[in-house]
Amino acid sequence: MKEPVVKLMQGNEACTEAALAAGCSFYAGYPITPSTEIAELMAERLPIYGGRFIQMEDEIASMAAVIGASLTGAKSLTATSGPGFSLKQENIGYASLTEVPVVVVNVQRVGPSTGMATSPAQGDVMQARWGTHGDHPIVVLAPSSVQETYEITIEAFNIAEELRVPVILLLDEVIGHMREKIVIPDKDSLKITNRKKTDARPEDFLPYKADEDGVPPMADFGTGYRTHVTGLFHDETGFPTGDPKKADALLRRLHEKLDKAKDRITLVEEIETEDADIVLFAYGSSARPALSALRQARELGIKVGLIKPITIWPFPEEVVDRVAKKAKTIIVPEMNLGQLIREVERASRGQADVIGLNRVDGELFKPEEILEKIKEVR
Amino acid sequence: MQRYEIRLAGTGGQGQILAGIILAEAAAIYEGLNAVQSQSYGPESRGGASKAEVVISDGEIDYPKVTVPDFLLVMSKDAWGKYGQGIGSKTKILIDSTLVSIEQDSVPEGTRLYKLPITGMAKDLGKEIVANIVALGAITAISGVVSRDAVEKAVLSRVPKGTEELNKKALSAGYDAAMSLVAVEE
């Protein structure tokens, strides 16, 4: 095995490099701050490896193109920010229902609307979960460092491929733009998952008949299976159905395939929660000042812990439930006016006080303000 | 080396961000330290207020931004107006005296003010565009946060081909001039 490479890299750059390492061979996108570096780097890097990049006419088309590309077997990526993420939503729903693996990056900025395009926020947490129409399954991952962005981008592709589901990689302007030391692992040491392909004969193939794990094996377009892919509710054959039983079975299976994989795909870090009276719950860039505040509080003898979810959907409710049993208070710093705190409240089931700390001014929290809150609730 | 926070402030186009990147690379790649570099900028690429930040530490860097800078580079009057307030009692301040004039009595007690005609020195070398590298040399000398050798390696890996000699000269000019200021101080 080769020596790992040490670099200073932007989060957006780490995302690009990791996507390539994960085997991404197709990118379609539309320029939007603060995600544009991903498109620029993909435009430069993809063709070197024989991959393909296209700047589409709009965000909607970009989302459509990555789904089309993925159906030919290409691991596909698109990246955007809040307003563009909204435009992509209809086709994200299409990918959910048709079970097409794709990774969608949203480098969050302040909104609604054009908002503050160069400043960070975490206002798209609920949009990432519920942005598209219908009762759809989705996976949302939120790394909090450049190193983690690299690792979690690979994980995003792995989950998308394994479960045939769109995966949202929720960065924010801080993570996307800051440069940080990163150790790039040797390619041979990476665990890369590729979608299950069918080995059935074309005449026997049922494109939406799932295995035990709830995931149907795929047949790429152009390989002789002549499959039909539709956004209409369909049965195992892939053809539209209006049968209520089959419709029910389809939507339930789409959710169950995630439930079955929940333990594996719900990534959470716990830091000093074991003896903590006060627990911080922070994700993305907010986890950085939270960790700083934790260290300062511990020096003052205050028992503070941190739950840092990387997977925010599915929500890590078991961890919150367990921690809430022991902790007195859970503080949820978010760069929004209280989004994921609702899930923390729900999961903690009244066992601990849940208190929000919110910023929507385009600035990252300072450790001191989190420390102040800790002292206040002590 | 404990957490050390550096803020580079000036006008867009002066190359603060590149200087910040080089400094962070010197620390992270050539000194084996941890480093985070970030920036804020307006929608305009040139002419607006520009700020780059670098945090260097031998431990984990939890909070990636500057809280109270240990070192502040000021390369425009606006930048002083905007970031002069946020300094601590021990902040070392380096001003580009070609563009900004501040006197020791207008900075808080305990802080140390260094003045170098950074842009003028770059002009003397033939290219104003290397002012950021002159500044980088001076920061290296005054802060001691990374070695001159590491910074030089980082500069050479970042600058365009054919400009290596010019940039080396710029780095040396800044470093040597600042060293003589530090020597006077001692």
Place this chain on the structure above:
Amino acid sequence: MATEELLDEHFRVETMPHIWCPGCGHGIVLGALMRALEKSGFERDKTVIVSGIGCSSRATGYLDYDTLHTTHGRALAFATGVKLANPELNVVVITGDGDASAIGGNHFIHAARRNIDITTIIFNNSIYGMTGGQYSPETPEASWATTSPYGHIERTFDLAELAKAAGASYVARGTTYHVNPLSNYMLKALKKKGFSVVEAISGCPTYFGRKNKMPTGTLMLQWQKDSAVPRTKADKLSAEEMKGKFVIGELQDIDLPEYTEEYGKVIKKAQERRR
């Protein structure tokens, strides 16, 4: 090959009957496409047919190919992903007038501008049929639709002219009345490298026809016969004389660089620079 044999060959006969109303022209358009596909020599396992949303877009479900029934207006954007990711595939898009010209208008323009090797067949029945008869950009001026209960005041959009101006390699318009030339245009479109468009004027007796005194398939065909003017003849007519009529025939046939081939050159350049 007899029609029955062609149907067996190109259709998923188990998905029949189709959803189209009695008298609908879409079966005629699809039949013309089937004959063109047969003659094209396209390998069926290397051909992907993509559609949007609407009556016409249901056609993909019936065809025994790799088929992709997408979201409203976006067929060309999905198809662009398919084609660029695997340029060896033949890609055909089936779309309706509302799908292609209203909600999908931007994708149509840019697919033509890129000149990506996709063949687009527009089933133009002048109306939103699936939702029950609302006007589309192709609805003729002064006709009637459920959303123009006082008469339609918008001008009709000429999609063929748009495709020409945007840089499509091949553009033709036919009708379900002139079915043999329609199929021939489709064949030429399939074989043409670059973005090719065949607009097929189709009839919707149920929603467009009933509102406009043409409530049967025959009357819709009669209307097409009376309103279609061959290009050579149309060139000699004044705007006044062309009022209420439309041009049929081959409207553009030019050779321009094709997008995926150009991207192939990008790949070469990137790899050479790397070395």
